[in-house]
Amino acid sequence: MTDTTELLRLTRELLAAHPPATTERQDFLRARFDAGLAWVHYPPGLGGLGAPRSLQAVVDAELQAAGAPDNDPRRIGIGLGMAAPTILQYGTQEQKERYLRPLWLGEEVWCQLFSEPGAGSDLAALRTRAVRDETGDWVVDGQKVWTSSAHVARWAILIARTDPDVPKHQGITYFICDMTDPGVEVRPLRQITGEAEFNEVFLTGVRVPDSRRLGEVGDGWRVAQTTLMNERVSIGGMRLPREGGMIGPVARTWRERPDLRTHELHQRLLTLWVEAEVARLTGERLRQQLVAGQPGPEGSGAKLAFARLNQEISGLEVELLAEEGLSYDDWTMRRPELVDFTGRDAGYRYLRSKGNSIEGGTSEVLLNIVAERVLGLPAEPRTDKDVAWKDLAR
Numbered sequence: 001m002t003d004t005t006e007l008l009r010l011t012r013e014l015l016a017a018h019p020p021a022t023t024e025r026q027d028f029l030r031a032r033f034d035a036g037l038a039w040v041h042y043p044p045g046l047g048g049l050g051a052p053r054s055l056q057a058v059v060d061a062e063l064q065a066a067g068a069p070d071n072d073p074r075r076i077g078i079g080l081g082m083a084a085p086t087i088l089q090y091g092t093q094e095q096k097e098r099y100l101r102p103l104w105l106g107e108e109v110w111c112q113l114f115s116e117p118g119a120g121s122d123l124a125a126l127r128t129r130a131v132r133d134e135t136g137d138w139v140v141d142g143q144k145v146w147t148s149s150a151h152v153a154r155w156a157i158l159i160a161r162t163d164p165d166v167p168k169h170q171g172i173t174y175f176i177c178d179m180t181d182p183g184v185e186v187r188p189l190r191q192i193t194g195e196a197e198f199n200e201v202f203l204t205g206v207r208v209p210d211s212r213r214l215g216e217v218g219d220g221w222r223v224a225q226t227t228l229m230n231e232r233v234s235i236g237g238m239r240l241p242r243e244g245g246m247i248g249p250v251a252r253t254w255r256e257r258p259d260l261r262t263h264e265l266h267q268r269l270l271t272l273w274v275e276a277e278v279a280r281l282t283g284e285r286l287r288q289q290l291v292a293g294q295p296g297p298e299g300s301g302a303k304l305a306f307a308r309l310n311q312e313i314s315g316l317e318v319e320l321l322a323e324e325g326l327s328y329d330d331w332t333m334r335r336p337e338l339v340d341f342t343g344r345d346a347g348y349r350y351l352r353s354k355g356n357s358i359e360g361g362t363s364e365v366l367l368n369i370v371a372e373r374v375l376g377l378p379a380e381p382r383t384d385k386d387v388a389w390k391d392l393a394r
Helices: 004-017 025-034 053-065 077-090 093-105 220-236 247-256 263-290 298-326 346-357 363-374
Strands: 110-113 129-132 138-144 155-161 172-178 184-189 198-208
Touching: 004 025, 004 053, 025 093, 077 093, 077 110, 077 155, 077 220, 138 155, 138 172, 155 220, 172 198, 172 220, 247 263, 247 298, 263 298, 298 346, 298 363
Parallel strands: 110 155
Antiparallel strands: 129 138, 129 155, 138 198, 155 172, 184 198
């Protein structure tokens, strides 16, 4: 069993053999992965040591203190937070060896082809079809929407309908799609911020080898639940220092600009500061629970709090700044690789946070999940669960 002492020894050996000050960034990251210090709870040979997940913090702290580079997790968050745990749980050994190393190194960016124009909140109603041909491979046709990073992604996690004759949750299969293949078209979706960080993706006759299927045919909904649970934890339960995230810029403005203060704004700031700290500590506890197994529906509660707090805090910041809060730095149409909440101005934070209650599962859907799966309240009546997908009203 790998313990703290052993991990510290291995980390210091890595630093001694590859000093961060003189080692190229990618060379250091490759050495870290091969030493099993990328994600220590993963199996040996896949960037880990089979150690308890809680010991990752030991490695991260030692490397940070030494000034070692990270793998730019914000840029590759979909791969790290969603694709990797799904591949680890459901992938074949060949799939794990092919995809996990370049994913963690940031050499291959991932995106998520789940939501569709008519299947967002009701994801199981998706219409993208995957039909198996005489070679045993799949031909995919359909449209996906709200796809972050599709314009820079090499790979996508994709769910498609493979059997329309069974109820909607049963006829779905999970695939890995090469975004560079013929028939994949990515179009930008310009947002209220002026940027196009989201995309819509059209799939026309895209061939997906059966070797890129994750899980069994028709079992895609169960596989997708692993992705979705991890997604909500990665969004709502991210590790932050005190006053990290959206509350930081507001608190800093409050301290530096006494001329902007009012009693009413003070009361609102105090309330939101406490709520942000509670959410931060709750996220820490949620990550500790992950040590015992896969994430559960509690991540939906964390993501709910994340969306609400971001919107309320950004609204307070705009009010605090008065006329300054109405300005906006740049409306230029861009296609960024990541979302930078704290590196932009208050206007950007206010506009961009509106999407937090939609992306990663709408707040309305997450409220249902929390009610039914966390609180144990009765489920809403459903009339479509036992009806073949092809017979559903549209």
